[in-house]
Amino acid sequence: MKIAIMGGTFNPIHYGHLISAEQVRVGLGYNKILFVPSARPPHKSLPDMVSAEHRYQMVMLATADNSYFEVSRIELEREGPSYTIQTIKTLRKMYGPSTNLAWIIGADSLIEYKIWKDFDGVLEQCTMIATTRPNYDLQRVPLEIRNRVKTYKITGIDISATEIRRRIQSNVSIRYLVPDSVDSYINEHKLYT
Ligand code: ATP
Numbered sequence: 001m002k003i004a005i006m007g008g009t010f011n012p013i014h015y016g017h018l019i020s021a022e023q024v025r026v027g028l029g030y031n032k033i034l035f036v037p038s039a040r041p042p043h044k045s046l047p048d049m050v051s052a053e054h055r056y057q058m059v060m061l062a063t064a065d066n067s068y069f070e071v072s073r074i075e076l077e078r079e080g081p082s083y084t085i086q087t088i089k090t091l092r093k094m095y096g097p098s099t100n101l102a103w104i105i106g107a108d109s110l111i112e113y114k115i116w117k118d119f120d121g122v123l124e125q126c127t128m129i130a131t132t133r134p135n136y137d138l139q140r141v142p143l144e145i146r147n148r149v150k151t152y153k154i155t156g157i158d159i160s161a162t163e164i165r166r167r168i169q170s171n172v173s174i175r176y177l178v179p180d181s182v183d184s185y186i187n188e189h190k191l192y193t
Contacts, residue, residue, distance in 0.1 A: 002100040004030040004129065005091065007084060009044055009161065010037050010055045012186060013062045014178045016106075016159040020131045023154040024104050025068055028129070033104075034091075035059050035071045042081040043115055048165050050191050052076050061181040085118040088125040101126040102150075107136035113145055123148055134158040168192040 006021045013035075021033045037059050039052040056076055063069035074090060075082040088103060095101060103126050110130040113119050122128065128149040130138060134156045138146065164174050169192060174183055186192065 001032075001095070001098075002028075002030045002102070003032045003034055003095065004028070004102040004104050005034045005036055005088070005126075006104045007036045007038060007087070009041050009046075009049070010035075010059050011046065011049050011161045012055065012058045012164060012178060012182055012191070014159045014161060014164055014182075015176075016133070016157050018062060018179075019157055020104060020106065020154055021069065022066070024102075024129055024131065024152060027154075028102075028150075028152065030102070031068070033069050035063055035069060036075055036087060037071070038082040039075045039078070040080070040082050042083060042117070043112075048192060054185075054189060054191060058182050058185055061185055062179045064181070083117045085116075085121050085125075088122055092125050102129050103127070104129045104131060106131055106133040107138050108133055110138065110145070110149065111136060111140050113141065132156060165192045 004024055006017065008017060010017065024030060025033050037052060037056045056071065056073065059071050063071055074087055091101060103122065105128065107130055116122065130149050130151045131154045132138065135158065138151055159177050164177055167174050168186065
């Protein structure tokens with residue numbers, strides 16, 4: 001069994017996340033992608049962050065039509081900052097030592113490897129897959145770090161949640177940047193306005 005975890009703030013989830021997850025699944029042969037919305041991301045205290053429950057619901061909507069995608073509430077149900085090391089240790093216990101576990105991150109997150117809590121510990125628990133992302137050059141990451149992760153080239157799509165939130169605030173359409181179901185949810189709950 002090969003499971004790849006896609007962690008993120010998902011504020012909101014967009015096609016950049018979905019493309020990354022699907023291309024890793026197909027290209028590297030994973031049986032399942034587990035989306036793990038971060039309840040309290042330790043390094044992102046954004047004033048425009050909507051509740052973890054809203055972000056979780058949007059991830060559920062965005063992934064509903066892909067039977068290989070699952071969503072976990074593991075970080076929503078835990079107290080305190082959502083550290084990856086804690087999550088991966090819990091998932092490792094849940095799935096056992098024989099499951100091949102990977103953690104997918106975008107190039108921007110690998111570039112920030114120094115701010116991760118116990119980055120080495122995370123690498124001991126799973127394979128890390130760093131996907132390419134426009135405007136984030138993986139060459140900026142020291143070779144000794146790059147050698148310890150798997151880098152994977154995906155279709156470059158320059159979408160960020162920050163840009164989506166900006167558009168909503170300026171009353172500009174986000175159609176085709178997020179699934180329609182997510183767009184409707186944002187409208188219905190008047191998020192990011
Ligand atoms: P924000 O703009 O609010 O910082 P974001 O768009 O970077 O958010 P996150 O929820 O922080 O989204 O990202 C979760 C994971 O998905 C991270 O590892 C990030 O690198 C990756 N990711 C986000 N957008 C893309 C994209 N367009 N292409 C590839 N990877 C992405």
